Amino acid sequence: MQLIDIGLNLSHDSFDRDRDEVWQRARDAGVVQAVLTGASREHSPKALALARTRPGEWFATAGVHPHHAVEYSEECDAEMRALHAHPEVVAVGECGLDYFRDFSPRPAQRRAFERQLQIAVDLAVDGVGKPLFLHQRDAHADFMAIMKQFDGRLGPVVVHCFTGTRAELFDYLDRDWHIGITGWLCDERRGQHLRDIVKNIPANRLMVETDAPYLLPRTLKPMPKDRRNEPGFLPHIVEELARDRGEDVAVTAANATATARAFFGLPGIG
Structure with a gap:
């Protein structure tokens, strides 16, 4: 079974002490590739730098999360565009809207989101925009309204x-x-509704991710003492997802991996 973690914050400082060991554990668990999330001016270049150390295994996104939207200046836009010139950067983002935390003012979030959608449009190849890695929390109406502005171009x-x-x-x-x-x-406190609706996601639209070091699965046993999530825990998520979808784990895993490879344009792993 091969898995791809499409959302891994490997540049997070909690991995500085043992990044190679973390990835070895992931490889041992069947996670063969990962897309490293770039979500700020600081961490997008770090994600790219890491991706370049493991060609064919690690890739990166480059973007500015809505939490950091206030840092989205003209200089920031130029920095993001420069990062996207590198082949290891396979998607624009993480970007979007987050009205749950409101760490940046909402008008700043909307402006930063629109600017990054424009980057994806500008980087179109054969008329197809660059893939987008998006975040939305408690901002659905505004999120959809902004996306509608780019209809037919994304x-x-x-x-x-x-x-x-x-x-x-x-x-x-x-x-x-x-x-x-x-x-x-x-x-079980806030994700129970997902168990009832994930079966509605077509196999060719479904991908899996840990968002490590965040979102440690609460059903994982034993729990790591430091409460840090790792890419090696992705198989546990896939097992739960397969059960909720009424599928064999191998089927869910194979479909999610094929979908991720097609979406990001990733090479196969022998």
């Missing part, structure tokens, strides 16, 4: 770490967008 879209409602899920699927599922599924 390439592949994944709403990563999906935690929303059934109605939101179908809004995304109706537009042929992809869905990223994390260990949020395993949280």
Whole structure:
């Protein structure tokens, strides 16, 4: 079984002490490739630098998360565009809207989101925009309104770490967008509704991710003492996802991996 973690914050400082060991554990668990999340001016270049150390295994995104939207200046836009010139950077993002935390003012979030959608449009190849790695929390109406402004110009879209409602899920699927599922599924306090709706995601629209070091699956046993999530825990998420979808684990894993490879344009692993 081969798995691809499409959302891994490997540049996070909690991995500085043992990054290679973390990845070896992931490889031992069947995780063969990962897309390292770039979510700020600081961490997008770090994600690229890491990706370049393991060609064919690690790739990166480059973007500015809504939490950091206030840093999205003209200089920041130029920096993001320069990062996207590198082949290891396979998607624009993480970007989007987050009205749950509101760490940046909402107008700044919307401006930063629009600027990054424009990057994806500008980087189109053969008329297809660069893949988008998106975040949305408690901002669905504004998120959809901004995306509508770019109708017909965007390439592949994944709403990563999906935690929303059934109605939101179908809004995304109706537009042929992809869905990223994390260990949020395993949280009986706030993720129970996901167990009832993940079966509605077509196999060619579903991808899996840990969002490590965040979102440690609450059903994992034994729990790591430091409470840090790792890419090596992705098989646990896939097992729970397969059960909720009524599928064999091998089927869920194979489909999610094939979908991720197609979405990001990743090479196969022998």
